[in-house]
Amino acid sequence: xxxxxxxxxxxxxxxxIHNGEIVEGTVIDVKEDEIVLNIGYKADGIISKNEYTNxxxxxxxxxxKVGDTMEAKxxxxxxxxxxxxxxxxxLAAEKGNKRLEEAFNNHEVLTATVSQVLxxxxxxxxxxxxxxxxxxxxxxxxxxxxxxxxxxxxxxxxTEFNPRRRRxxxxxxxxxxxxxxxxxxxxxERIHVGDVIEGVVKNITDFGAxxxxxxxxxxxxxxxxxxxRVDNPRKIFNVGDNLKVLLKxxxxxKIALSLxxxxxxxxxxxxxxxxxxxxxxxxxxxxTDFGAxxELEPGVDALLxxxxxxxxxxxxxxDVLKVGQEIEAKVVDFNEEDKxxxxxxxxxxxxxxxxxxxxxxxxx
Numbered sequence: 001x002x003x004x005x006x007x008x009x010x011x012x013x014x015x016x017i018h019n020g021e022i023v024e025g026t027v028i029d030v031k032e033d034e035i036v037l038n039i040g041y042k043a044d045g046i047i048s049k050n051e052y053t054n055x056x057x058x059x060x061x062x063x064x065k066v067g068d069t070m071e072a073k074x075x076x077x078x079x080x081x082x083x084x085x086x087x088x089x090x091l092a093a094e095k096g097n098k099r100l101e102e103a104f105n106n107h108e109v110l111t112a113t114v115s116q117v118l119x120x121x122x123x124x125x126x127x128x129x130x131x132x133x134x135x136x137x138x139x140x141x142x143x144x145x146x147x148x149x150x151x152x153x154x155x156x157x158x159t160e161f162n163p164r165r166r167r168x169x170x171x172x173x174x175x176x177x178x179x180x181x182x183x184x185x186x187x188x189e190r191i192h193v194g195d196v197i198e199g200v201v202k203n204i205t206d207f208g209a210x211x212x213x214x215x216x217x218x219x220x221x222x223x224x225x226x227x228x229r230v231d232n233p234r235k236i237f238n239v240g241d242n243l244k245v246l247l248k249x250x251x252x253x254k255i256a257l258s259l260x261x262x263x264x265x266x267x268x269x270x271x272x273x274x275x276x277x278x279x280x281x282x283x284x285x286x287x288t289d290f291g292a293x294x295e296l297e298p299g300v301d302a303l304l305x306x307x308x309x310x311x312x313x314x315x316x317x318x319d320v321l322k323v324g325q326e327i328e329a330k331v332v333d334f335n336e337e338d339k340x341x342x343x344x345x346x347x348x349x350x351x352x353x354x355x356x357x358x359x360x361x362x363x364x
Contacts, residue, residue: 096129183215218255228298302341
């Protein structure tokens with residue numbers, strides 16, 4: 001029996017490998033776009049940047065060091081240059097898919113950073129396995145601008161897993177809905193009509209503002225924003241404003257709010273300030289054909305009847321008054337029960353002197 005040459009013995013001592021096999025090796029060299037592994041084979045293994053990651057901006061020297069131990073999958077036993085072509089990315093993706101399959105089966109909540117914002121949704125990567133979250137499943141409300149999620153860490157669950165069709169779908173919306181339901185339940189367990197709680201203005205409309213109370217939204221109707229008159233809620237509030245609001249009513253899941261706190265009710269002191277005979281100053285708030293309504297203070301209006309504007313005849317208030325004009329008048333009637341006050345400007349004027357009738361000539 002002839003003795004084997006050194007080369008033959010060395011080759012016998014080295015393992016054989018096949019395409020698709022998973023091998024382990026030690027990093028013996030790292031370049032910007034290439035990793036060289038000693039895999040215990042007669043040729044070294046090579047992992048190109050494209051087979052390491054999908055991130056084209058990465059420098060492999062920043063993520064891998066000489067001496068590191070790595071697993072990779074054989075793409076070609078001979079890449080044409082006598083070396084073994086390996087892929088780390090595909091192996092990681094396979095492991096990632098297995099991880100995602102387990103999460104899908106167990107309804108596990110996953111956390112990942114948004115790697116791409118697409119026109120139809122978001123893309124995240126877990127262990128090189130890509131998950132797509134459609135725009136309709138990103139939030140429990142319509143999101144016009146998905147760009148705000150770029151590079152943000154988000155939570156989601158896998159609702160569809162089909163790696164063969166490259167269809168792995170994530171859902172963030174159901175987590176937000178579930179958490180909102182929990183918060184809503186906790187909120188309704190602790191609040192009562194008459195409570196004063198804090199909230200944040202979430203949306204403003206012509207008829208009022210919706211306030212986030214931390215689990216449910218309450219409506220602050222325009223009529224409940226002030227003891228005085230409010231024409232446009234947008235002139236008073238901005239989205240994001242913090243408010244202390246009164247829980248006026250709770251009807252099922254609907255919450256009615258108010259900023260008209262009873263201890264600030266201007267009618268509590270109105271009887272003294274606007275007693276009959278008092279001279280007051282106010283601002284013309286609005287007018288009708290029969291008179292002008294004068295705001296004495298927010299929440300307290302008084303009627304200046306057209307007949308009480310002047311001793312001279314006035315056809316309609318707009319002939320002599322303007323909205324926003326400040327006037328002085330005397331209180332001539334106060335009805336606390338009906339919250340009605342009547343004013344008179346002519347009571348502050350001197351009555352015109354009556355013209356004397358000409359003396360009759362003596363009868364002849």
